[in-house]
Amino acid sequence: MNSLWLAWLYLRRRRVAASVMVAGVALALYLPLATHWAADAFDEALGARAATTPMIVGARGSRFDLVLHGLYFRARSEGTVAHGEFTALRDAGHGRVIPLHAQFTAGGQPVVGTSLDYFEFRKLQLARGASMALLGDCVLGANAAQKLTLSPGDKLKTDRKNLFDLAGDYPLQLNVTGVLAATGTADDEGVFVDVKTAWIIAGLGHGHDEAESNATSAKLVKTHLEITPENMGTFHFHGDTTALPLTAILVEPVDAKETAMVMDRFQNSGQLQALKPPVVVDEMMGMVMRVRQFLDANYALVAGAMGLLLALIVTLSRRLRAREMETLFLLGCSRRTQFTLQAAELLIIFAAAIVLALAAAWATVGWARDYLNTLAG
Amino acid sequence: MQIAIDHLEFEYGPGRFRLCIPDLQIEGGARVAFVGPSGSGKTTLLRLLAGIVTPQTGTVTVGEVPVNELTDTGRRAFRIRHIGFVFQDFRLVDHLDVRENILLPYRLNEALPVYDSIESQVKQQAERLDLADKLDSPVDELSQGEQQRVAICRALLPRPELLLADEPTGNLDPKNKDRILDQLFQQAESAEATLVMVTHDHALLDRFDRVIDFTKFHKPEAADE
Structure with missing residues (x-):
């Protein structure tokens, strides 16, 4: 005990040198710890999300992008899947089929156009307010509501895709009708709307105001669209609605046979692909693990160098x-006591470094989990 | 605690400083001053008495114990239990404050006997040496005189039976010099301890029971033999 006390007094007096040593050791411990924990957290979170998402259908292109889009609403610019494909899948009776349209953001949060089936599929519960029922209604994920400080009854405008494109789409003012209970997943970050609302945001549907005329007036210069009880009935979509785009379709086949049938349906498609997220995520994590092994070898070298230092x-x-x-x-101090004193100093340095490294790694993993849930962008 | 030295010969290396003491007896409880020119072996004899170094030949007996016949561990244990040493260069540990420097022998040796409450002992000893308000100060912020008093305080705390002091008043002003000597003598007397002190200050010699001149013990060259 005296040795620890004397060692502490020594380190306290030489706090700068001690702090540098603690920081050095902590860094050497933190890097492998944070990498392992973050990779494990990614693996766990991605795996859990993928496990509850049996199948995703979308445009051909990067399989990883499509899976991340379906799981985390990550923006994707590799084409769309026609709404007609969704209705065809639904009518074929393969199982539960859910449309996804996630191309826009509101207040920086991803706007997810979908159907009410999505909430049932993900087992999402309302914490406050009511579900979306009308065009222009939205339900916020728990984190989205907290970040945007919005509650049921508030309004939320979608973000313009290009601020300088005056001829582009107007932002749409959404009515917040409900807030979801927190789930610790990417759903906490979403702004959920009906898929038709998403199409209106995309400029694929529109309504007419009574005040509209050809006259030029400051009152007629719009900064955003708003769906009101007065104009709601005028909103409509031109052309073939089966051609309207979705960014992905989530499919929950009823059994293995239906799964095989859906896979087969898209096997030879030139434009579309059906993926099993658990398989793709396993492949993705396999790559991450290989990178981790490479990093481990580097950390061993760093740890060795730190040990020598x-x-x-x-x-x-x-x-x-x-x-x-x-x-x-x-x-009267024995050589053994002298050794014990120096060992106690190292013990304190290592203990402090381990605590620091654990705290930093823990914070990093927390950040990594949050980062994963905010992959949209 | 009496001291007996018999046919002692010590040298730091071939052809280097050599100390030869055929016979020296110091009675228990005596106040003895070692005098002599620098390099005559005064400090060396203190280190021999404390068992820090051992002679090549002869015996050093402190109390009833032939110190030079003990093992390293035995000499260390003997030094801790029976001897207080005030070093010429204080030997304070600069990252510790005054209190911890005084307590250091206790921190390093849990077997050291504790009289009453060690904390109150430290306070009392510090008050006697005018250090009460410096207990929490870092030692490197103290004056030379204050550092010397801390070193003395540390040596006195375990109430040693033999107090060895290597020029303890060398860095003190006349007023403090007398006070420190009074303290050393008083402590030695109350503990019935033997006090052996190296000094160059001839004005102090009247206060000692015995003065030993080292000129006769020093043999500068081995070839003289």
Whole structure:
């Protein structure tokens, strides 16, 4: 106990040097810890999300992008799937089929056009308010509501895709009708609307105001669209609605046979692909693990170098403290006690470094989980 | 605690400083001053008495114990239990404050006997040496005189039976010099301890029971033999 106390007094007096050593050791421990924990957290979170999402259908292109889009609403610019494909799948009776249209954001949060089936599919519960029922209604994920400080009854405008494109789509003012209970998944970040509302945001449908005329007036210069009880009936979509786009379709086949049939349906399609997210995520994590192995080898080198550096510091420190050690000897301190004193100093440094590294790694993993849920963008 | 030295010969290395003491007896409880020119072996004899170094030949007996016949561990244990040493260069540990420097022998040796409450002992000893308000100060912020008093305080705290002091008043002003000597003598007397002190200050010698001149013990060259 006395050794620890004396060691503490020594380190307290030489706090700058001690802090540098603690920081160095903590860094050497933090890097592999954070990498392992973050990779494990990614694996766990991605795996869990993928496991509850049996199948995703979307445009051909990067399989990873499509899966991340379906799971985390990550923006994707590799084409769309026609709404007609959704109705065809639904009518074929393969199982539950859910449309997804996630191309826009509101207040920086992803706007997810879908159907009420999505809430049932993900087992999402309303914490406050009511579900979306009308065009222009939206339900916020728990984090989205907190970040945007919105509650049921509030309004939320979608973000313009290009601020300088005056001829582009107007932002749509959404009515917040409900807030979902937190789930710790990407759904907490979403702004959920009906898929038709998403098409209106995309400029594929529109309504007519009574005040509209050809006259030029400041009142007629619109900064955004708003769906009101007065104009709601005028909103409509031109052309073939089966051609309207979805960014993905989530499919929950009733059994293995239906799964095989859906896979077969898209096997030879030139434009579309059906993916099993658990398989794709496993492949993705396999790549992450290989990178982790490479990093582990590097960390072993860093740890070795740090160990040598520490040994050098301890050796130099013993030389610099030779007089102090001689004093301790003259006062009756045995060589063993001297060794114990220096070991106690190292123990304190390592203990502090381990606590620091664990805290930092824990914070990093927390950040990594949040980051995963905000992959949209 | 009496001291007996018999046919002691010590040298730091071939052809280097050599100390030869055929016979020296110091009675228990005596106040003895070692005098002599620098390099005559005064400090060396203190280190021999404390068992920090051992002679090549002869015996050093402190109390009833032939110190030079003990093992390293035995000498260390003997030094901790029976001897207080005030070093010429104080030997304070600069990252510790005054209190911890005084307590250091206790921190390093849990077997050291504790009289009453060690904390109150430290306070009392510090008050006697005018250090009460410095207990929490870092030692490197103290004056030389204050550092010397801390070193004395540390040596006196375990109530040693033999107090060895290597020029303890060398860095003190006349007023403090007398006070420190009074303290050393008083402590030695109350503990019935033997006090052996190296000094160059001849004005102090009247206060000692015995003065030993080291000129006769020093043999500068081995070839003289």
